[in-house]
Amino acid sequence: MSEQSQNRASENRANENRVSAADIAALAHLYRGELYRSTVWRTRLDTTTNWAVVTTGLALSLTFSNASASPLPLVLVGLLVAVFLAIEARRYRFFDFWRIRAHILELNFFGPILLGKGLNFDSGWNEILYKDYVNPQLHITFAQAVGRRLRRNYGWIFLIQLISYVGKLVIHPVPVDSIHMIVARAAIGPIPGEVVLLCGLLFHGTWIAVAFITLRSRRGGDRPRRKLPVEDAVLDLARGR
DSSP, rough: HHHHHHHHHHHHHHHHOOOOOOHHHHHHHHHHHHOOOOOOHHHHHHHHHHHHHHHHHHHHHHSSSSOOOHHHHHHHHHHHHHHHHHHHHHHHHHHHOOOOOOHIIIIIIIIITTTTTOOOOOOHHOOOOOOHSOOOOSOOOHHHHHHIIIIIIIIHHHHHHHHHHHHHHHHHHSSSSHHHHHHHOOOBBBBBBHHHHHHHHHHHHHHHHHHHTTTTTTTTTSSOOOOOSSOOOHHHHHHTO
């Protein structure tokens, strides 16, 4: 390719990358819209988590209200929290969808501007984002979303329920002195204690399995984690240093 052709190609790329002030304003408004939608779905995640925490607290209050109270509320609230987890996993998929779009704009639109390089479309990020608008697809599976919420929030809620349930069987109405007493106390009406405990093991074992199986998904779970720097440059900048 001659030098003249190379210069012409460079000029064409420069013209393609050149955007008007109106285009920049439109992209800024697009970013605000994506950020707003991700914020709305993030708030919905907090709502379902609050439901799970409140119902668990209510079940604990009923179960430990007196020595003769039944541990059944903890069993029922475990099933209810599982429903909340399913709802939150679906909401997390949409939150992740909007968050990724906003993050793409942060990296490829605002990032170069902050570096003083201006907008650059050579990587084709604008075409990829456009295709996502034409044919939108969620970027995380339901199982992966469940695993993430388990590792961040719901795993701890289920752990508290499990410890509380075992503690109720062990100490109320009097401390146990054998495994047979625990099995007998675990019985729910005509359902033997062995069946109840086995179902509990399967219930919690399923969540543990999902959390570990989805740990190394394609969403970066296998990436090496960065170590925290000795000094935080962003904090220093905020402090005016």
